[in-house]
Amino acid sequence: MASVCFYFQVHQPFRLRRYSVFDSDTNYFDDYKNAELCRKVASRCYLPANRLMLDLVRRYGKDFALSYSITGVALEQFERWAPEVVDSFRALVDTGQVELLAETFYHSLAFLYSREEFREQVMAHSAKMTDVFGVRPKVFRNTELIYNNDLAHFVEGLGFTGITAEGADHILGYRSPAFVYRPVGTDGIRLLLKNYRLSDDIAFRFSDRSWPEWPLRAETFAEWVDQVNGNGYVVNLFMDYETFGEHQWADSGIFDFMEHLPEHILADGKNDFLTLSAAAAAYEPAAELDIPHMVSWADVERDLSAWLGNAMQSNALHELYRMEGDVKAAGNAELLDDWRRLQTSDHFYYMCTKWFADGDVHKYFNPYESPYDSYINFMNVLDNLRSRLKG
Amino acid sequence: MRILMLGWEFPPFISGGLGTACYGLAKALSDLGTEILFVLPRGGADRRVDRVHVLSAADDRGGPVYWTVQGLEHVRLIPVAAALSPYQTEAGYLEQPRGETYAGRVSAEEAVSPAPDLHRPTSLGITSGPSLYAGDLFGEVNRYARLVAEVARRHEFDIIHAHDWMTYPAGLSVAALSGKPLVVHVHSTEFDRSGLHVNQRVYDVERAGLHGARSVICVSRLTRGIVTGRYGIPKSKCRVIYNAITVDGEPVPTSVHRIETSDKIVLFLGRITMQKGPEYFLAAAKKVLEVMDNVKFVMAGSGDMIRRMIELAAAMGVGHRVTFTGFLRGADLDRVFKMADLYVMPSVSEPFGLAPLEALQHDVPVLISKQSGVSEVLTHALKVDFWDIHEMANKIVAVLRHPPLQKTLREHGAFEVRKFSWADAGHACMAVYKDAAEGRK
Numbered sequence A: 001m002a003s004v005c006f007y008f009q010v011h012q013p014f015r016l017r018r019y020s021v022f023d024s025d026t027n028y029f030d031d032y033k034n035a036e037l038c039r040k041v042a043s044r045c046y047l048p049a050n051r052l053m054l055d056l057v058r059r060y061g062k063d064f065a066l067s068y069s070i071t072g073v074a075l076e077q078f079e080r081w082a083p084e085v086v087d088s089f090r091a092l093v094d095t096g097q098v099e100l101l102a103e104t105f106y107h108s109l110a111f112l113y114s115r116e117e118f119r120e121q122v123m124a125h126s127a128k129m130t131d132v133f134g135v136r137p138k139v140f141r142n143t144e145l146i147y148n149n150d151l152a153h154f155v156e157g158l159g160f161t162g163i164t165a166e167g168a169d170h171i172l173g174y175r176s177p178a179f180v181y182r183p184v185g186t187d188g189i190r191l192l193l194k195n196y197r198l199s200d201d202i203a204f205r206f207s208d209r210s211w212p213e214w215p216l217r218a219e220t221f222a223e224w225v226d227q228v229n230g231n232g233y234v235v236n237l238f239m240d241y242e243t244f245g246e247h248q249w250a251d252s253g254i255f256d257f258m259e260h261l262p263e264h265i266l267a268d269g270k271n272d273f274l275t276l277s278a279a280a281a282a283y284e285p286a287a288e289l290d291i292p293h294m295v296s297w298a299d300v301e302r303d304l305s306a307w308l309g310n311a312m313q314s315n316a317l318h319e320l321y322r323m324e325g326d327v328k329a330a331g332n333a334e335l336l337d338d339w340r341r342l343q344t345s346d347h348f349y350y351m352c353t354k355w356f357a358d359g360d361v362h363k364y365f366n367p368y369e370s371p372y373d374s375y376i377n378f379m380n381v382l383d384n385l386r387s388r389l390k391g
Numbered sequence B: 001m002r003i004l005m006l007g008w009e010f011p012p013f014i015s016g017g018l019g020t021a022c023y024g025l026a027k028a029l030s031d032l033g034t035e036i037l038f039v040l041p042r043g044g045a046d047r048r049v050d051r052v053h054v055l056s057a058a059d060d061r062g063g064p065v066y067w068t069v070q071g072l073e074h075v076r077l078i079p080v081a082a083a084l085s086p087y088q089t090e091a092g093y094l095e096q097p098r099g100e101t102y103a104g105r106v107s108a109e110e111a112v113s114p115a116p117d118l119h120r121p122t123s124l125g126i127t128s129g130p131s132l133y134a135g136d137l138f139g140e141v142n143r144y145a146r147l148v149a150e151v152a153r154r155h156e157f158d159i160i161h162a163h164d165w166m167t168y169p170a171g172l173s174v175a176a177l178s179g180k181p182l183v184v185h186v187h188s189t190e191f192d193r194s195g196l197h198v199n200q201r202v203y204d205v206e207r208a209g210l211h212g213a214r215s216v217i218c219v220s221r222l223t224r225g226i227v228t229g230r231y232g233i234p235k236s237k238c239r240v241i242y243n244a245i246t247v248d249g250e251p252v253p254t255s256v257h258r259i260e261t262s263d264k265i266v267l268f269l270g271r272i273t274m275q276k277g278p279e280y281f282l283a284a285a286k287k288v289l290e291v292m293d294n295v296k297f298v299m300a301g302s303g304d305m306i307r308r309m310i311e312l313a314a315a316m317g318v319g320h321r322v323t324f325t326g327f328l329r330g331a332d333l334d335r336v337f338k339m340a341d342l343y344v345m346p347s348v349s350e351p352f353g354l355a356p357l358e359a360l361q362h363d364v365p366v367l368i369s370k371q372s373g374v375s376e377v378l379t380h381a382l383k384v385d386f387w388d389i390h391e392m393a394n395k396i397v398a399v400l401r402h403p404p405l406q407k408t409l410r411e412h413g414a415f416e417v418r419k420f421s422w423a424d425a426g427h428a429c430m431a432v433y434k435d436a437a438e439g440r441k
Helices: A031-063 A072-081 A085-094 A115-133 A147-159 A198-205 A218-226 A253-264 A275-282 A311-322 A324-330 A333-341 A371-390 B015-030 B091-094 B108-112 B138-153 B164-179 B188-192 B200-212 B221-232 B278-291 B306-315 B330-339 B354-360 B387-401 B403-420 B422-437
Strands: A002-010 A066-070 A097-100 A161-167 A180-181 A190-193 A233-239 A271-273 A287-290 B002-006 B034-042 B054-058 B064-069 B075-081 B157-162 B180-187 B217-218 B239-242 B266-269 B295-300 B322-326 B342-345 B366-369 B383-386
Touching: A002 A218, A031 A072, A031 A085, A031 A253, A031 A271, A066 A085, A072 A085, A072 A115, A085 A097, A085 A115, A097 A275, A115 A147, A147 A161, A147 A180, A147 B075, A161 A275, A190 A233, A190 A275, A198 A218, A198 A233, A218 A271, A253 A271, A275 B354, A311 A371, A311 B403, A324 A333, A324 A371, A333 A371, A371 B383, A371 B387, A371 B403, B002 B015, B002 B138, B002 B164, B015 B034, B015 B075, B015 B091, B015 B157, B015 B422, B034 B138, B075 B138, B108 B330, B138 B200, B157 B422, B164 B180, B164 B200, B164 B221, B180 B200, B180 B422, B188 B200, B188 B221, B200 B221, B217 B221, B217 B422, B221 B239, B239 B330, B266 B278, B266 B330, B266 B354, B266 B387, B278 B295, B278 B306, B278 B387, B295 B330, B306 B322, B342 B354, B342 B387, B354 B366, B366 B387, B383 B387
Parallel strands: A002 A066, A002 A233, A002 A271, A066 A097, A161 A190, A180 A287, B002 B034, B002 B157, B034 B075, B157 B180, B180 B217, B217 B239, B266 B295, B266 B342, B295 B322, B342 B366, B366 B383
Antiparallel strands: A180 A190, B054 B064, B064 B075
16 A cells, blocks of 8 residues: 655745835835735636645545645735635635644744744644634644754654655665654654655656656556555655646646546555545554754755855844844734744745856745845845834 | 957056957967967057066068067067057047157056066057157057058968957958958947947947958847947847956965955946946945945046046045045055955946956955846846946945855855856857858858
8 A cells, every 4th residue: 555645835935025224114025026926826826726636635535635734924925815715725624635734834944043933933833724724733844844853852742743854865865755754762753754756756847848757647657656565655745836837837737637646546446645644643653763964855955055055044044033032022013023024934045045156946936136135135124123122 | 270360458558358358368269279460559558467478579581570478379469550549539539638649658657657578679660650640549540450451461360350449440451451251359339438429430430340240259248239239230140258357376466464444445446437337336335324434435447537526426425435546456456456345346338347257356245237248147246237326335235234245245256256267268269260261150
């Protein structure tokens, strides 16, 4: 039996507006652009993809299941600018076949800087999920799949039964991501590892015409999944939800691929679909896994260098978290929310200078002309925020 | 391949970027084994450049005199007696005292620098003297053309390569006489130098040269846009070959003691002319000083707008924060780079712009205008529209306030600058020659 575990990441940051050193107001965020992008991605991806998933759940009933992680900042934007997206997710969750994962409300790097802030954000996110969707998450995914032993231990302490991480070769060595693992130093929490090959076949290579497997058909993919039988139990397909319609355009056939995938996976009764918590419960851990260093799902390095690779990024992050005590002591809810929205990892990703000269995926997702522009903008906002502490 | 190259300055006789570019390109071509005969007008503003040694050698047949340059094995320079002064406008030319053209105008700056260390050979047997002086810039351009034709008659070559408009008439006449293909190299156009107030005569000369050439080399896409849009040259005839920077392995001198000051230094370096946007620099300076007070703005260079800029700085109330140094070179140049926290190039129209690369070589981060050729290829630089003084000031303040920004720009910039190689430009140039020789565009 091979269990396909889909988990889709749903995230939109509150992008900053152009904020110069001569600005002094406290409107840091680009409402116009955020609303526009939110509606654009909703119509290209979230709404049609949710419609498709709901169809599949209705068609296959208990045989089809999947998981989502929706960030607090994305959900807030849907509530403001695309409420129909919230409704469509609610309809999915209400079927009982769709699980929601826990993460930091602000899609932040808080675990690296402040355990207290991290805990507060995870709790806030779980509360928001419970409030909006009526279910409390059981499995945790950290921002950008950043993970190490300490995180697993800490998250277990918060009451979660499962946690996710990247399953790249240099992290796993000879081990396979097709098993469930137990993180070092934990009692009961189960670790689920991303099958990066099969995930990336869909998320990155699907429309690549120079890829030998193009065009990828659902039958072929189901065969690859089936090959796990005998070598493991789970096929964890973790990817951005925006894969559907946004990263891979609709005319690439990505929606048709997804629509036909269940019938081929389920065809001979050997394989099934599970939510993450169901997979964690269904399979005993194959071994203990020791990951002392921070890993993530980003770039080829699979480390923190996309957010902490240069002096600007570490400076911006340090300056931001240095204010934690003062921001919280100020007792100003608006100030606290602004400070937390600045923690969203995207702001630091935009400052990444890796591969900048070559122009690649970083550029594609970047609203700024250069990493330098994004740092300058961020620091201007941060300076203003700091001035509010004194006032 | 033998090239007859026509330029108006070549180290050590240099006053701007063109000579540096010609040197870099000639060296790269020489390294590829290309024979270059460079016809150099003598009598313009001569300035010494360090590290270039000219050796003179009389032709043993008693013919013309060649100069050779150390390190440029296959390059021979032929000096001819004409006074083409780079970056000269016709008006500026006429302002020169009469009778003081090629025979050796000596500015205050040149007076302090020793004359080039070489025994001056007589050029081409043409006697120098005011009697031959045609009296205006166009006269000199035509004179140069006649002299080049004279040189061309005595030499064998496959391609004529002319740098910028003053040498186009010479290139055209030699092409007509010899039947060899002409390649013109556009380092700057009248629209860059004069905005929309172009000198019609200069434009006509440029246009004739561009249309008469077999191929046109442009130093950037920006320049290609002007060449196609303003001069009606088909894009297929143009090639973009970016300038580069000489990396000779010698570290940039670092022993120069830093001037101890708590002030941050923002540097403008270049000719103080309309094209370089000095007034935008001052306007940004004023805005920066609204939010920071420990900043000094240094304007290094000379030019026809310097007086107006000094007055403008005073009128804006920032005179005490702006220093004008005049034209700098050699050790002074190294020293001013050493002092600078940021180099700003606010050019209104900059076909390429070598100075930002030099700044990066000196570990100085750069803020450059988007209206420059170099901004098409340099990624680790701050960029701004020249007219957007608000954003220019915003970025200047950020660099001065946030050391990590300066550090990241410096580290990546110093690395990136090494990709601008003259060897690559040389190869690209050879490809153009080959196509031109074979009759392809």
